[in-house]
Amino acid sequence: MQCPENAPEVYDYIILGCGISALTAAKQLCENHSVLVLESYKEPGGNHQSHTIDGMEFDVGSICFNTADEQFRYFPELLRECVAKDVEVKKICTNGVVGKYPFDWQVEASSFNLLERISCIWSLLRGRFRADRYDSARGFALSRIGDVLYRRVGLDLYIRRLFGVDAAGIDYDFALKRMQWLSRETSLRHRFGRSIKNRLTITLTNGKTVVRPSGGFGLYYQKALDGLREHGVHFIFDNRALKIETNSPLMEIKTATGTFLAKRLISTIPLDEASALCDLPETGLPTVTLLSLFVALRGSWIPGCSVLYNFHTGGNWKRITVHSDFYPYTNSYDKHFTAEITVPPTVAVPTPECAFSELLAHLRQMNLIEGELFLIGSSELKNAYPIPEKGFKPRRDAAIARLASKGVICLGRQGKFEYIPHSNIAAKEAITVLNQMVKPITAY
Incomplete structure (x- = not known):
């Protein structure tokens, strides 16, 4: 694959990967800088992938967005493509009954007999004072709902199914980001407030649920690429980076189709993959x-x-x-x-x-x-x-610091080895990191 037409000899920024973090970074930088996005996949979207088989469309990754999501502030053209849908979400509970997601009081708590109710209340009260409440995802959950509800809800089963690791081995910060619904559902103030809103039929103005249009994520994200290209951003797909070398003041990115020069590099690819490209030690983080x-x-x-x-x-x-x-x-x-x-x-x-x-x-x-x-x-x-195992942060942070010393800025779920549950947070965190780390580039 050839270098894009009118491409500069040296880019201000080269971005590895083309998911929502990379696209947001390109949008943030393109007004004042030359930008090249290199992607090993054949289409944009990163891990948002679609497959069409015999006329049926299947997705890998999240399938719905909210109209209030941060990404639509940067890419209103994507929102215009989306289709409003009512997405009903349920779960199969530990007892095999299909109930509300993420928590169903009627299925999982109201069926308790008197002794079970007493035991549940006692475990809830005792959980608030657990010594390990800040120790792990399990400690977080037990401090919010107690061990009786914890087992009934099946959180331990779901976390092990999600990561292959027991909740006791998952970092506390994951719980803060992904399990705040436990605090809401066990808060009397929250439940009372929600009940009042339901009775008054108040509609919350926090956006509506939308899904991508027909045609797949590749076609959907192509709309964002069209706008970025108008601002001078270049894209090369199906082109994997093979080597990153720092030849101050420039960075040299060798790929399967050629070598590209940049003043700075942003990586949204897996942390260990970026480390290997720079001849840095891998973390071995799972x-x-x-x-x-x-x-x-x-x-x-x-x-x-x-x-x-x-x-x-x-x-x-x-x-x-x-x-x-x-x-x-x-x-x-x-x-x-x-x-x-x-x-x-x-x-x-x-x-x-x-x-x-x-x-x-x-x-x-x-x-x-x-x-x-x-x-x-x-x-x-x-x-x-x-997999945010307990104790992973020092290894993660050390790897990011080593890459930073080489001139590489890490972004996104994979680039920062950060559990980011959806694209809205990915877009917000990309902007936050860039605002903190990106400084004006001097002329070369």
Whole structure:
């Protein structure tokens, strides 16, 4: 692949990766700097990937956004492409009942008998004073809901299904970012306030849920690229970086198709991958591999929701997203969906056929489907997201500091080895980091 036309000999910034963090950084910088984005994938979007099989669209990664998301402030053209949808989200509880996500008081608490209620209240009170409440994700959860509800809710099962690690081994900061709903749901003030709002039928003005348009994430993010190109940003896809060398005052990025020069480099690729490119020691910090099964159903989807999380005691799958609820399809199937299975580095990734067999058995056991289920395809995404084990921060921060000494700025979920649950936070954090670290570039 050739260098883009009218490309400068030396870019002010080269950005590795083309997910939402990279695109936000390019938008922030392009007004005053020359920018090149290098991506090893063939399409923009990073780990937001789409697959079309026999007219059916399947996604890897999150499937919905909020109109108030930060990314739409920088890319209003993306919001104009999105389609408003009501996305009903449920979960299968530990007892096999399908309930509200993330917590269903009626299913998970109101069924307690008198002794169980007393035990639950006592464990809630005792949890507030736990010595380990700031020690781990498990300590955080137990301090909010007590050990009785903790077991009933199935949080321990879900976290192990998410990371392959017990909640006692997951960093406390993950809980602060991902589990604040525990504090809300166990707060009498919050529940009373929500009840009053419901009674007064007050509609919250915090945005509406939207999904990407038909055609896939690649086509969706292409709209952002069109606008960035108008501001002079260059893009090269299907071009993996092979080596990063610092030849002060410039940085040299060697790729499969050529060498590019920059005054500064921004990395949104996995932290250890960037370290290896700079001949720096790798951290060995663990990441999750995401196996996505693309499945079609000829029959009925009993839960009726668009997204179903697995908090049950059985089944290896984490989440099912029914894409046929959002995108039209022309075939003989009634529904098609993606089932996500997370695989930690200590476990071999199962074959799609084996994983599908286990999925089918669990869905039938739980009476979640009626009819025939078919495996249409699959996707294996390495480094899908970091595993925030206790004690990971010093190793992470040291790696980021080493890269910074080489002139590399780290951004995003992979670049910073940061658990970022959705693209709204990714966009916000990208701007925050750039505002803190990017200084005016002097003429070369």
